[in-house]
Amino acid sequence: MIGYVEGRSPLHRAHPYTTLTLAGAVLFxxxxxxxPFTVWLLVLAGAALAATGGVLRSxxxxxxxxxxxxxxxxxxxxxLLGGGARVAAGPLSLSATGVARALVLGGRVTAIVLSFLxxxxxxxxxxxxxxxTARGVPFGRTFLLASTLTVLPRMRERATRILEAQQCRGLRxxxxxxxxxxxxxxxxxxxxxxxxxxxxxxxxxxxxxGAAAADRRTALDPPADTxxxxxxxxxxxxxxxxAYAWKFIRMRG
Amino acid sequence: xxxxxxxxxxxxxxxxxxxALRGISLAIGxxxxxxxxxxxxxxxxxxxxxxxxxLRPAAGRVAVGDWDVxxxxxxxxxxxxxxxxxxxxxxxxxxxxxxxxxxxSRRLGRREGPxxxxxxxxxxxxxxxxxxxxxxxxxxxxxxxxGVLAMEPGVLILDEPTAGLDRxxxxxxVAALRRRTGSGVTVLVVSHDLGFVAETAGRVVVMEAxxxxxxxxxxxxxxxxxxxxxLALRPPAAVEIGAALKLPGAPIRFQEVAAAMRGVxxxxxxx
Amino acid sequence: MTALVSLAGVTFTYxxxxxxxxxxxxxxxxxxxxxxxxxxxxxxxxTLLLVATGLAPRLVGGRLTGARTVAARRCGIVFARxxxxxxxxxxxxxxxxxxxxxxxxxxxxxxxxxxxxxxDRLGVAHLARxxxxxLSGGELQRVVVAAALALDPDLLALDDPAxxxxxxAADALYAMLPSLAATGTAILLATPDVRRxxxxxxxxxxxxxxxxxxDGRPAAVLPVTExxxxxxxxxxxxxxxxxxxxxxxxxxPDASRRAHDTSDAPPAGSGPDTSGTIR
Numbered sequence: 001m002i003g004y005v006e007g008r009s010p011l012h013r014a015h016p017y018t019t020l021t022l023a024g025a026v027l028f029x030x031x032x033x034x035x036p037f038t039v040w041l042l043v044l045a046g047a048a049l050a051a052t053g054g055v056l057r058s059x060x061x062x063x064x065x066x067x068x069x070x071x072x073x074x075x076x077x078x079x080l081l082g083g084g085a086r087v088a089a090g091p092l093s094l095s096a097t098g099v100a101r102a103l104v105l106g107g108r109v110t111a112i113v114l115s116f117l118x119x120x121x122x123x124x125x126x127x128x129x130x131x132x133t134a135r136g137v138p139f140g141r142t143f144l145l146a147s148t149l150t151v152l153p154r155m156r157e158r159a160t161r162i163l164e165a166q167q168c169r170g171l172r173x174x175x176x177x178x179x180x181x182x183x184x185x186x187x188x189x190x191x192x193x194x195x196x197x198x199x200x201x202x203x204x205x206x207x208x209x210g211a212a213a214a215d216r217r218t219a220l221d222p223p224a225d226t227x228x229x230x231x232x233x234x235x236x237x238x239x240x241x242x243a244y245a246w247k248f249i250r251m252r253g
Numbered sequence: 254x255x256x257x258x259x260x261x262x263x264x265x266x267x268x269x270x271x272x273a274l275r276g277i278s279l280a281i282g283x284x285x286x287x288x289x290x291x292x293x294x295x296x297x298x299x300x301x302x303x304x305x306x307x308l309r310p311a312a313g314r315v316a317v318g319d320w321d322v323x324x325x326x327x328x329x330x331x332x333x334x335x336x337x338x339x340x341x342x343x344x345x346x347x348x349x350x351x352x353x354x355x356x357x358s359r360r361l362g363r364r365e366g367p368x369x370x371x372x373x374x375x376x377x378x379x380x381x382x383x384x385x386x387x388x389x390x391x392x393x394x395x396x397x398x399x400g401v402l403a404m405e406p407g408v409l410i411l412d413e414p415t416a417g418l419d420r421x422x423x424x425x426x427v428a429a430l431r432r433r434t435g436s437g438v439t440v441l442v443v444s445h446d447l448g449f450v451a452e453t454a455g456r457v458v459v460m461e462a463x464x465x466x467x468x469x470x471x472x473x474x475x476x477x478x479x480x481x482x483x484l485a486l487r488p489p490a491a492v493e494i495g496a497a498l499k500l501p502g503a504p505i506r507f508q509e510v511a512a513a514m515r516g517v518x519x520x521x522x523x524x
Numbered sequence: 525m526t527a528l529v530s531l532a533g534v535t536f537t538y539x540x541x542x543x544x545x546x547x548x549x550x551x552x553x554x555x556x557x558x559x560x561x562x563x564x565x566x567x568x569x570x571t572l573l574l575v576a577t578g579l580a581p582r583l584v585g586g587r588l589t590g591a592r593t594v595a596a597r598r599c600g601i602v603f604a605r606x607x608x609x610x611x612x613x614x615x616x617x618x619x620x621x622x623x624x625x626x627x628x629x630x631x632x633x634x635x636x637x638x639x640x641x642x643x644d645r646l647g648v649a650h651l652a653r654x655x656x657x658x659l660s661g662g663e664l665q666r667v668v669v670a671a672a673l674a675l676d677p678d679l680l681a682l683d684d685p686a687x688x689x690x691x692x693a694a695d696a697l698y699a700m701l702p703s704l705a706a707t708g709t710a711i712l713l714a715t716p717d718v719r720r721x722x723x724x725x726x727x728x729x730x731x732x733x734x735x736x737x738x739d740g741r742p743a744a745v746l747p748v749t750e751x752x753x754x755x756x757x758x759x760x761x762x763x764x765x766x767x768x769x770x771x772x773x774x775x776x777p778d779a780s781r782r783a784h785d786t787s788d789a790p791p792a793g794s795g796p797d798t799s800g801t802i803r
Contacts, residue, residue: 126615139627146613154612158343164307165344167327168336169400170360186356189346193386197342198608204579205609208601209671210627218626218635220619293660293690389565390604391716417604417687419565419716420750445690448750485692490719490751493768498775507754514758518776521761 011053023119032243039107046114134222256439257318264313291460335406341397345385448489527552534590563731569714600672606664662693
């Protein structure tokens, strides 16, 4: 659901910086947009990105699941409880401006989540590390970023094994809310402490192999970067800046 | 406490496209002590997971005593089967070793008694109030074992229980298992440690590529050098000695070999 | 010969610990030695490895008193769990093993050559293109040792390296150590697997509650192994043999008085060949 998925799409083959810039551009542009129409254009752009990466179905599904609680909240907060002129929608009385606001805020969240899921799914941590190493970024920072990308699948796998062990000790999963909350202790502690203990060992093992070395690391297989991609990245930055400029001009005027 | 018999009837299981178990059948009587042996990927772990309802068979039936596992959850199976996973770190979480050992038996609503007894039995007294993650790794394994023993299950399934343990600790584990077998608990051990198998198991089931390749008494298996070699295993020291010295009775346990060697004369050597 | 690592009266206490993990430890490790650090769990063997390689207190915290001189250019360390020692970021074994030399900033060709050499030494060159995530425990641990060796350490510390391995893989790992030591690497080995370790160690020290209580030849110094206990129970005089060949060598020729009683004896030809060495 969340994390890298192997593939050969244009996004997979692109330089990792390009993929991340695309996702970042959607993020910043989303906040520059204020109309439902433009925000939803961005959502469509995010979906197009996901399709290009060959991960449209899984990303869309995960994005919907993740943003659903926010949608419900926004709908209640702005749609049902908002002020201004009301509009009837079946048995409900909705605020027109509220609904518009909900669409903008919800759309932003959806666009951002969708584009980031796509970026995660199409950026191999390995290639990202190589790209950053080739640019001279110290290993500590690349490791931090790349590990963050892989942490969820690792944690999920670990959590599954822990839950199995605890079930075999009589811990019942599911049940009442109180029961579920009680079950967190036997899950959370081994998850976190075990992960920390493993990190401890990993830090020691990698340190002697030079992870903390001051020398510039040799990149073994840096991903190819093209002039076209560099241009695309710069253009995106310019576009985003322009979107903000437009927003401020409109706010003034 | 008495044990339950285990019945696996024509069971198949696949992980996606990969067949892990191909229509196998196995019957283990109540109170038997069986070692499950085979290379990685042979299906041993899959088999044990089926017994505690962590997996559901694609075909066939799995039963523990009069319970059909198909209708049970793992936490329900915990009432009858104590499963000790290979990596203790996946389950220790309480603030102290004592609390962690008591966790399982509390879940089942059992009395306090067994917890203290098991504590002493596995030599954990000095670690009673220490946080589980502050004790050495091998001791954590014993804590995990203690936690399961304290639940007083009728069946014990252990996955590589002696990996990382030193000799005194292994002896504690052997003694604990023998005590349970003596009182009728059914024991199933997955282990490469043939010395441990020799000390605790009466029967060996060999698995290969999802099938049962052999099912024979431990004694005859351990003295079959060819069978061991084909599994890339070496006989335990006691058996090597028994075979080299042609000791009568095919002894496999420490005490048996020591007794059989009573007539041996030794060369003196100076240091 | 100068010591690669020299500890004199070293006492080390972990941060927040009530008592020291190491007390007044004095130890010199020279090139080509394979030193087995024995002792019960928690006696300080792992800590000694961390102190000798300079990882404690630098990365681990804690307080160290006493004199420590490290003449080794580089140290390597290998822990019991293979998968926690990977970067997790390399898609091939070759890249993983090349991590060390790459961190030193060497040119790409040199880096890949050093990595290939290390893989060859461990006999896992055939795994170069494989994904570390899909290897078995035994294969992975050998990759990890290769990764530690890729930087040509003078001192290699191994903390229960075969704990997660099946018997064949464990045997193979230990069997490789003497040839490694022969190239001049000093090896510090901590493990409860006394039988395998004693077979390759040139020297053994025993720790008890952080203090060295014995230091000498493995057979003389190590606690009695299972084989030794068996010999002792069968009336063998000291010193007790520590593995099966040693025991068989101690048995006087006409010892087995029931050798010709075949009624209960194991089937002919079923005994293992003990004429070769166990290791």
